[in-house]
Amino acid sequence: QVQLVQSGSELKKPGASVKVSCKASGYTFTSHAMNWVRQAPGQGLEWLGLINTNTGNPTYAQGFTGRFVFSLDTSVSTAYLQISSLKTEDTAVYYCARFDGALPALDYWGQGTLVSVSS
Amino acid sequence: EIVLTQSPGTLSLSPGERATLSCRASQSVSGSNLAWYQQKPGQASRLLIYGASSRATGIPDRFSGSGSGTDFTLTISRLEPEDFAVYYCQQFGSSPWTFGQGTKVEIK
Numbered sequence: 001q002v003q004l005v006q007s008g009s010e011l012k013k014p015g016a017s018v019k020v021s022c023k024a025s026g027y028t029f030t031s032h033a034m035n036w037v038r039q040a041p042g043q044g045l046e047w048l049g050l051i052n053t054n055t056g057n058p059t060y061a062q063g064f065t066g067r068f069v070f071s072l073d074t075s076v077s078t079a080y081l082q083i084s085s086l087k088t089e090d091t092a093v094y095y096c097a098r099f100d101g102a103l104p105a106l107d108y109w110g111q112g113t114l115v116s117v118s119s
Numbered sequence: 120e121i122v123l124t125q126s127p128g129t130l131s132l133s134p135g136e137r138a139t140l141s142c143r144a145s146q147s148v149s150g151s152n153l154a155w156y157q158q159k160p161g162q163a164s165r166l167l168i169y170g171a172s173s174r175a176t177g178i179p180d181r182f183s184g185s186g187s188g189t190d191f192t193l194t195i196s197r198l199e200p201e202d203f204a205v206y207y208c209q210q211f212g213s214s215p216w217t218f219g220q221g222t223k224v225e226i227k
Contacts, residue, residue: 045218061215105154105169
């Protein structure tokens with residue numbers, strides 16, 4: 001069965017960096033793009049962008065270029081989200097989600113990773 | 120970018136009642152490329168509907184989606200206790216793939 005398992009919660013200080021991982025199993029990793037979505041405390045879902053797992057080409061939503069970087073390690077079926085120069089407003093739960101282009105929709109989601117940024 | 124506006128913000132209903140959730144787009148969503156998701160605390164979000172009206176694998180038939188263009192609806196015909204959650208719509212018609220702000224369905 002398809003599973004997306006994300007790394008654990010992180011507590012960081014402003015200005016630091018964080019790298020969130022999303023390990024996929026149960027399907028061919030390079031067949032589906034991986035999306036990243038965030039949810040600030042008490043807020044709704046916000047699409048950050050996606051990475052083509054076949055080519056490694058990322059697409060970032062406006063406002064998420066520069067400090068946000070998507071990457072892959074296809075040898076271990078894992079996608080990564082790295083955020084640099086963290087700000088307190090980056091505090092949120094970050095989700096990875098598999099994209100099925102045939103639908104289209106995000107058909108499987110990770111459990112989320114809480115990134116807390118506080119001095 | 121396409122802005123999705125969901126209404127109402129909160130829906131207070133009893134088990135067995137019908138829930139009707141709206142998702143309105145600021146411009147036409149091409150190909151009716153709109154999906155609905157269910158989110159519960161501490162759980163991974165679940166895809167309910169794609170293509171505006173197609174149920175995802177394993178989704179009970181009490182969930183149905185309809186609409187096209189700028190107006191979309193998710194209907195839960197008879198609420199079960201496990202249906203009380205937050206529901207989001209998302210469009211794939213044009214990038215960025217935006218979400219609505221969510222509708223919370225709570226027990227009355």
